[in-house]
Amino acid sequence: MAGYFIKLFLIFIIGCTYVESATTPVPRCIGPTLENGIVQCSRKDQILTCNGACNTGYIFYTGAKEVGLTCNYSTGAWKTSDTFPECIPDRCLTHLLPNVSDSAITASSAFSQSKSLYFGADRGRLDSKIERVGSAYYSGGWKADINTLEQYIQVELNSTMLIRGVVTQGRSVLSEDSANEYVTQYRILYSADGYTWQPYSSRQVNDQFLPGNNDTITKVVNILTCPFKARFVRINPLAWHENIALRFDLLGCDPSSYSEYHDSPTPTARPTNLCQPLPPPSNGMMHCEKQVGVLSCVSNCVDKYKFDTDEMIIQKVCNQSTGVWNGGEGLPRCIYNTALEPQPPAHNYTNGCVGLKKECDSAGNGDFQACAGCRFFSTCSEGYLYIRACPEALLFDAVSRLCDYRSRSCPVA
Ligand SMILES: *[C@@H]1O[C@H](CO)[C@@H](O)[C@H](O)[C@H]1NC(C)=O
Ligand SMILES: *[C@@H]1O[C@H](CO)[C@@H](O)[C@H](O)[C@H]1NC(C)=O
């Protein structure tokens, strides 16, 4: 348990500089929390399954929409990972290459053994296709003249930009061409002047290698956990299929339009982590999220089960500065629901309510009134349902889709 929090704390204080990894976390089945996201854990027999989704306006830095983790109660071991990828603001992810001229895209070399087809660096833009202009043919991608680790393609941006991501693609060919060329791993180098280059480093690794493509068509997005500012950005292929050839783009924005960026964060206060997410009851679910000063956990039973107290949803709140749960940590049991009819909604909600996972399919992604009461709302994310509680004293207003002091969709008598 100590290891888990030490790791979180280090991530918070070290920011984007490389350090040796912290102590190995002691495995145990406690659902992880997710900053700027919501975690829902459910328990079936000995298996704890936790799904995470980022709040509206945030995305997982891996580009994944939804992430699932599982833990085996009998071993205490998490199957793939015991933490979720970080949720980052879904902003400052504009394609940057459309704004630069062809002459700003250069490369270490360009394939010269074909007299009929041009493979220059300016062919390396994302989605570039084979083109014919008069008698000249232009390749759907940049291709290096030789396959060595010194090869690169680079861009000089019109001004210093904040770089938050890289997209790569293999080389596009005509259907009769059997070439199958793409870069499977690369590194990023960046520079302010085009002379002094620095390798991109993540929080975990100095000079981070990034995964590239598996085919010639699919775009692979790498969102950078440590965004950087640069005028020049270079892609250096490290591994490839057949030959070094690619198409690429950078994702980012003008640094002045993205204030959350900081080179070396200087934390002012130690984060307090006295509250740990509560485990869900057997045949139940638990959704925990950090709110101002508290960890809020909302629990309900899975389909065909209900609490033996007849409550639909139970909220527990833990004070982050004392570590104390209101009403204790204990939850009622989920018992098999022998009633044939599902429970009716707790109110006559103006805009209806979303209470079941399958209702997310027709509702789509977003926040909706939950059926259990005016304080609760349902977040649908990629087919998953997360039942959440508004912060203390607030009600969910389905019109603004926010927690507010009054609710137009759920007027309380
Ligand atoms: C959980 O771990 C135990 C002990 O290793 C194993 O026997 C069991 O099959 C595991 N359960 C699942 C669902 O993987
Ligand atoms: C691209 O150029 C246009 C026109 O100058 C400008 O409005 C836009 O903000 C630029 N986009 C980026 C991402 O720099």
Ligand SMILES: *[C@@H]1O[C@H](CO)[C@@H](O)[C@H](O)[C@H]1NC(C)=O
């Ligand atoms: C960037 O520079 C190129 C070449 O000078 C110019 O053609 C292009 O319009 C510029 N783009 C923006 C958005 O300023």
Ligand SMILES: *[C@@H]1O[C@H](CO)[C@@H](O)[C@H](O)[C@H]1NC(C)=O
């Ligand atoms: C590439 O293919 C391998 C093997 O099929 C797979 O494990 C990996 O996730 C793929 N990578 C991407 C970026 O699709």
Ligand SMILES: *[C@@H]1O[C@H](CO)[C@@H](O)[C@H](O)[C@H]1NC(C)=O
């Ligand atoms: C947490 O507990 C402290 C000490 O009792 C109290 O001052 C504070 O208001 C509580 N915070 C919340 C959010 O309830």
Ligand SMILES: *[C@@H]1O[C@H](CO)[C@@H](O)[C@H](O)[C@H]1NC(C)=O
């Ligand atoms: C909702 O409205 C119907 C019809 O007006 C009424 O019969 C029912 O009791 C109401 N339900 C609640 C929970 O107020």
